[in-house]
Amino acid sequence: MTLAQLVQLGGSVLAVLFVVWLVRRMGLGADPRIEDDAHAIRLAEEAEAGFRGIEVARDRAGFAAIVRNAAGRQMLVRAHGNHFAARPIDASVMGRLDKDFLTLTMPEKTFGAVTLHLGRDAGMWASRMREVGRA
Numbered sequence: 001m002t003l004a005q006l007v008q009l010g011g012s013v014l015a016v017l018f019v020v021w022l023v024r025r026m027g028l029g030a031d032p033r034i035e036d037d038a039h040a041i042r043l044a045e046e047a048e049a050g051f052r053g054i055e056v057a058r059d060r061a062g063f064a065a066i067v068r069n070a071a072g073r074q075m076l077v078r079a080h081g082n083h084f085a086a087r088p089i090d091a092s093v094m095g096r097l098d099k100d101f102l103t104l105t106m107p108e109k110t111f112g113a114v115t116l117h118l119g120r121d122a123g124m125w126a127s128r129m130r131e132v133g134r135a
Contacts, residue, residue, distance in 0.1 A: 052069050074089040
């Protein structure tokens with residue numbers, strides 16, 4: 001290799017290392033998780049002013065959660081890219097129970113369907129979905 005090629009290679013390596021550092025510094029490519037019930041409640045309350053969560057059904061992996069307030073309203077919070085997105089659960093939301101899993105399909109296609117692994121509580125939260133559908 002010539003000196004010019006070595007300088008070019010060194011410059012390329014430095015540029016790649018800089019981009020890696022910048023991406024990490026910006027938080028891109030992160031794997032956001034809902035840490036605990038308090039985190040899920042905070043995310044739901046940030047999404048809708050006046051929403052005060054009291055109960056949470058958090059996916060075992062931490063990718064999504066359902067937060068319920070004292071009035072019985074529910075909010076779905078999910079990881080969306082590096083951040084979180086939340087939507088209210090109403091009669092237009094389709095719910096499907098499959099053993100320990102509850103899948104919610106929002107009417108907003110860009111939000112997509114969310115499958116929560118809730119364990120034995122999945123049935124209880126699915127029945128709450130039926131109550132929302134009647135309201």
